[in-house]
Amino acid sequence: MKNNFSGHLAEFMARQFFRVQGYGIIAKNYVTGRRTGAGEIDFIARRGKTIVFVEVKKRRDMETAAEALKPKQIKRIRRAAENFLAGQSRFQGCDIRFDVVLICFPFQIKHIKNAF
Secondary structure, three states: OOHHHHHHHHHHHHHHHHHHOOOEEEEEEEEEOOOOOOEEEEEEEEEOOEEEEEEEEEOOOHHHHHHOOOHHHHHHHHHHHHHHHHOOHHHOOOEEEEEEEEEEOOOEEEEEOOOO
16 A cells, blocks of 8 residues: 555544544644644544644554654644644633554554643
């Protein structure tokens, strides 16, 4: 399976996983500061008063997927989240969480809440 296609499929599966759990998807592939290293968020979800910024990691096995998120990327995701929230006054007072979804094909999924 081509990496680009399998990456999009993994993100789609993760969004469906969140929807089944009662989350609404606010945005997908949110990018801020293109070509500046500012950051990208795979998708942003909401359930009640909780906003969740989600990073999806697809690899051949769960251990490799778990190791794929590096400190530099975490910093970029946080920066992108700050940028997103700065332009969204409707989310003031909401709890914020950063989750990671690990995916291995054909179908293995692990949701890590408050990953960072």
